Amino acid sequence: MPGKVLTLNGPIVNAELPGIATGEQVLIGELEVVGEVIARQQDQAIIQAYESTESLCPGDPVTSLGHPLSVELGPGLLGQIFDGIQRPLQALFSSHGDTLPRGVRLDALERERSWCFTPDPGLKSGDTIRPGMILGTVPETETIEHRVLVPPNIHGELMELAPAGDYCLKGVIAHVRGSGGRVHELRLFHRWPVRTPRPYERRDHAVAPLLTGQRILDTFFPLLKGGKGAVPGPFGAGKTMVQQQIARWADADIVIYVGCGERGNELVDILESFPKLTDPHSGRSLMERTLLVANTSNMPVVAREASIYVGVTLAEYYRDQGYDVVMVADSTSRWAEALREVGGRLGEMPVEEGYPAYLASRLAAFYERAGRIETQGGRRGSVTLIGAVSPPGGDFSEPVTSHTKDIVETFWALSKPLADARHYPAVDWIDSFSGYAATAARWWEKEVDPEWADHRARALALLSQADELTRIVNLVGPEALSPAQRWALEGADLIKQGVLQQSALDPVDSYCPPAKQVALLRAMLQFYDDGGELLDLGVPVQELLRLPLLAQARRLKNLPAEGDADPIADFIEQLATETGALRMEYAQHEEKPA
Amino acid sequence: MSGQEYRCVDAARGGLMFMRPVPGVGLGERVRIRDDQGRERTGQVIRSAEDVILVQVFEGTDHLNPEQTWVRFLNEPFTVPLSREVLGRVFNGTGEPRDERPPLLSRLRRNVNGAPVNPAARAYPREFIETGMSAIDGLNSLVRGQKLPIFSGSGLPHNQLAAQIVRQARLPGEESDFAIVFAAMGMSYNEARFFQEDFEASGVLGNVAMFINLADDPAIERLILPRTALTAAEYLAYDLDLHVLVVITDMTQYASALREVATAKGDVPSRKGYPGYLYSDLAEIYERAGRIKARHGSITMVPVVSMPSDDITHPIPDLTGYITEGQIVLSRELNSQGIYPPIYIPPSLSRLMKDGIGKDFTREDHPRVASQIYASYARALEVRNLASIIGAEELSGSDREYLRFADAFEQQFVGQAADEGRSIGQTLDLCWQLLSLLPQQELTRVSEADLAAHYQAEAAGEAPVSA
Numbered sequence A: 001m002p003g004k005v006l007t008l009n010g011p012i013v014n015a016e017l018p019g020i021a022t023g024e025q026v027l028i029g030e031l032e033v034v035g036e037v038i039a040r041q042q043d044q045a046i047i048q049a050y051e052s053t054e055s056l057c058p059g060d061p062v063t064s065l066g067h068p069l070s071v072e073l074g075p076g077l078l079g080q081i082f083d084g085i086q087r088p089l090q091a092l093f094s095s096h097g098d099t100l101p102r103g104v105r106l107d108a109l110e111r112e113r114s115w116c117f118t119p120d121p122g123l124k125s126g127d128t129i130r131p132g133m134i135l136g137t138v139p140e141t142e143t144i145e146h147r148v149l150v151p152p153n154i155h156g157e158l159m160e161l162a163p164a165g166d167y168c169l170k171g172v173i174a175h176v177r178g179s180g181g182r183v184h185e186l187r188l189f190h191r192w193p194v195r196t197p198r199p200y201e202r203r204d205h206a207v208a209p210l211l212t213g214q215r216i217l218d219t220f221f222p223l224l225k226g227g228k229g230a231v232p233g234p235f236g237a238g239k240t241m242v243q244q245q246i247a248r249w250a251d252a253d254i255v256i257y258v259g260c261g262e263r264g265n266e267l268v269d270i271l272e273s274f275p276k277l278t279d280p281h282s283g284r285s286l287m288e289r290t291l292l293v294a295n296t297s298n299m300p301v302v303a304r305e306a307s308i309y310v311g312v313t314l315a316e317y318y319r320d321q322g323y324d325v326v327m328v329a330d331s332t333s334r335w336a337e338a339l340r341e342v343g344g345r346l347g348e349m350p351v352e353e354g355y356p357a358y359l360a361s362r363l364a365a366f367y368e369r370a371g372r373i374e375t376q377g378g379r380r381g382s383v384t385l386i387g388a389v390s391p392p393g394g395d396f397s398e399p400v401t402s403h404t405k406d407i408v409e410t411f412w413a414l415s416k417p418l419a420d421a422r423h424y425p426a427v428d429w430i431d432s433f434s435g436y437a438a439t440a441a442r443w444w445e446k447e448v449d450p451e452w453a454d455h456r457a458r459a460l461a462l463l464s465q466a467d468e469l470t471r472i473v474n475l476v477g478p479e480a481l482s483p484a485q486r487w488a489l490e491g492a493d494l495i496k497q498g499v500l501q502q503s504a505l506d507p508v509d510s511y512c513p514p515a516k517q518v519a520l521l522r523a524m525l526q527f528y529d530d531g532g533e534l535l536d537l538g539v540p541v542q543e544l545l546r547l548p549l550l551a552q553a554r555r556l557k558n559l560p561a562e563g564d565a566d567p568i569a570d571f572i573e574q575l576a577t578e579t580g581a582l583r584m585e586y587a588q589h590e591e592k593p594a
Numbered sequence B: 001m002s003g004q005e006y007r008c009v010d011a012a013r014g015g016l017m018f019m020r021p022v023p024g025v026g027l028g029e030r031v032r033i034r035d036d037q038g039r040e041r042t043g044q045v046i047r048s049a050e051d052v053i054l055v056q057v058f059e060g061t062d063h064l065n066p067e068q069t070w071v072r073f074l075n076e077p078f079t080v081p082l083s084r085e086v087l088g089r090v091f092n093g094t095g096e097p098r099d100e101r102p103p104l105l106s107r108l109r110r111n112v113n114g115a116p117v118n119p120a121a122r123a124y125p126r127e128f129i130e131t132g133m134s135a136i137d138g139l140n141s142l143v144r145g146q147k148l149p150i151f152s153g154s155g156l157p158h159n160q161l162a163a164q165i166v167r168q169a170r171l172p173g174e175e176s177d178f179a180i181v182f183a184a185m186g187m188s189y190n191e192a193r194f195f196q197e198d199f200e201a202s203g204v205l206g207n208v209a210m211f212i213n214l215a216d217d218p219a220i221e222r223l224i225l226p227r228t229a230l231t232a233a234e235y236l237a238y239d240l241d242l243h244v245l246v247v248i249t250d251m252t253q254y255a256s257a258l259r260e261v262a263t264a265k266g267d268v269p270s271r272k273g274y275p276g277y278l279y280s281d282l283a284e285i286y287e288r289a290g291r292i293k294a295r296h297g298s299i300t301m302v303p304v305v306s307m308p309s310d311d312i313t314h315p316i317p318d319l320t321g322y323i324t325e326g327q328i329v330l331s332r333e334l335n336s337q338g339i340y341p342p343i344y345i346p347p348s349l350s351r352l353m354k355d356g357i358g359k360d361f362t363r364e365d366h367p368r369v370a371s372q373i374y375a376s377y378a379r380a381l382e383v384r385n386l387a388s389i390i391g392a393e394e395l396s397g398s399d400r401e402y403l404r405f406a407d408a409f410e411q412q413f414v415g416q417a418a419d420e421g422r423s424i425g426q427t428l429d430l431c432w433q434l435l436s437l438l439p440q441q442e443l444t445r446v447s448e449a450d451l452a453a454h455y456q457a458e459a460a461g462e463a464p465v466s467a
């Protein structure tokens, strides 16, 4: 029996709907606007509507869909763009034109599309079936083999597994007799409620860094596969660029990009550019491993809250197939604001800046869905979560930023002064941190450079020494500095321009492989050390500062290493020659009697 | 039902009418209100419940006597009529003519709220617009379909700048002009006249649709005015295939009206008393700019946002910056030095510039030159700061060159005449002329090939030619 609308207040609808459970989805009015019951007060259900409630009236019917907000999980997800409740936006564009219609329900996954299924040869009738087992595979894209999983709650005995062949999405590929004799029909897809984390066997330690090809991230403030990171910063500081660079270049199997309350054009940018970009790890089009969830700032605010959960559930699904998944969410502040808006309309008591008291626990629960795990089927997979944070006025002490800071292990703090000087990525080396540096060091030292941690520490020390020296200069002028201090300023600047600054728009430098990251840092430190030695020999610092090699060092990152050319090795050689010549010259001076 | 009038107003204050419920009234519905003088007002239902209906009244609730107020529910959303005839006309916020000419006659009416564009329907904006202003074209380029606000302050020449952009904006090598939608909220009569005369003098008046709410007009009308104006802009762009330039001024006035109504409604305030949904509300307006696949027209938006007490972290510029695709920031200091347009470069940004400039659009060296200018000017400002502490005579040789660069850059590059239009080629040449004041060694954001092609070695060390 349908209920009826009592009150309409923006996206919040009170309805008379006895017996309905919190979390269930409903359809409101003749238009069938979708909503979700978020609370109950006696016989009244409080509903948040995922679509605009314009033109709805008190008295309109409300019907229950009988299930909570769930996503469809199966082949055909990759390369797609979905809205905050997993409606396929490309398909909606084809069927309904330029703007988003209300009350339209489309299947997230195309039912009629057929997929080439190969059953697991090790499975036969009579075998015991457990959650998370792989029934077979489907080539979802050229790069990604989709592993068809037994859904998390299915146990039993395999009665029949479909032979190799083409099956449409809704075709049954296995019959499983469960306890009590009930027969489950398993298809190429299943559903899962987004607010319930997908189960796994156990948590595992994260061991490998997530390589993003961005030097300031990989070398200075690393993140691990299965880790949690945040990018806070004022508007225009480069949060979206950092996340897009990660989506482009990270050495993950699957990338899920959630545009949560941000610009439509940023998603179009990805949709237009990714198909043309090549994944440096697989050599294939980037779009083959990418999936977008979009609730742009002008789309209904409540679906924004849902979009984050839709994204992370999709991420967990690929994790359960044994993949390393990265999900970036731009911006978690807009998600928090959606919570605040709903809380405010429900008359909940706000605690800080209008946010409800459960903000911190919701944030923590979201980030808790990151991790490297052993799946129910015994494989290793990971979900890495990276959230952008957009603090009002760029003030990091506001609630969303400060709670996030307590939760994440890697914190890339973006700075307005750096962005204003077009020092990109504008990651501040003082305010940022990574709790993963020691673990990352083990990987880097084994795989790339045994002195990684040492070089990283030296560079960071030089940068903070330079910050201190700059403060002195600004008080008393540059004359107060000793030659060694003057050279330290130059050394820090070499690190900044030669290593930290990395333009996402530079065709060569947009992605920097690990070996080049290490080589560049080594080259700058080498230059600094050689210069220090020359100073000790009595070379005036002015003479060092005039070396044309300094400009060359700063451009080194942009030089392509084509064929046999190794610009960094050539540079080191030239450095040795030139500093060698100076050393000779001044060593001779020294021998002469004063 | 639309014929029936109800007298069921309980209270009217702060632009809101609190009414006893009437069955079947939908959210967002348009209403007509008749007061005790027989004058008509328009409103919109913003809350509909079993015990109360809330209506916002665009003409305000001053002198409304609840006992003597009759309300008609029109059983339709808030729509405005649309036709090509909007060009050359002047309207108020609800789309009624304010130019003493008859109302627009058209069967085509559209809901002023629009509907959110499907992100999959958008096309990425990448066509460079030449505004003829070096600080914009060279360093913060505008592209067709972008939303790029001007952050300003009281007494700063944002109106002149907006008018100059309207006069000069064109696509290099293209004839087609922009249709203009001009939306003004809380503007003084003199300012409105300035724009009208400027449009007239440059002969574009017939190509402009104006939506005007003056400082002494009802504030609540400001809530609907940008929506009405953008509904017209969408019609011109997507039905008539025109490229539309929308100037909206002043969004701070809009936000004040929003705060007023939110307070009257009892919404939970967040920062500075503005409601928590200000971000989403502003985004509904700004995100209506853009390009759409397979449509020829486009909507380029230049909103003016004044920063209360020149504070860029104030919620309105702050939230605007989080939504728009960059910002042009005006500086009181440059203005007081007589530099026009007083565009302060460091905090200014165009996010869509990266895809609209360079080889196929402007010139191959453009991205690197712009980055170099930003870096050099940032360094020059540090040097200027240092000079103010220790004295210019204490500076090193290259630091003194930075000082000269900063002065020349502000005077000759940022500064230009209100009727001066520079081609993008001229602007980029000027960049190189200024960069050549600095030692080649310092210019590491441009390539060696750029230096070989453009650096003017003889200029280094010479005094700049004064403008």
Ligand SMILES: Nc1ncnc2c1ncn2[C@@H]1O[C@H](COP(=O)(O)OP(=O)(O)OP(=O)(O)O)[C@@H](O)[C@H]1O
Binding pocket: A233, A234, A235, A236, A237, A238, A239, A240, A241, A242, A262, A390, A424, A425, A426, A502, A503, A504, A505, B321, B322, B323, B349, B350, B351, B352, B354
């Ligand atoms: N690594 C980078 N390389 C080159 N340019 C960059 C880089 N990072 C940022 N930028 C520049 O800064 C601009 C703003 O960056 P971005 O859009 O990522 O900011 P944001 O922090 O996401 O801002 P908002 O909060 O408003 O969304 C970009 O359009 C680009 O021009």
Ligand SMILES: [Mg+2]
Binding pocket: A239, A240, A241, A262, A330
């Ligand atoms: Mg962003």
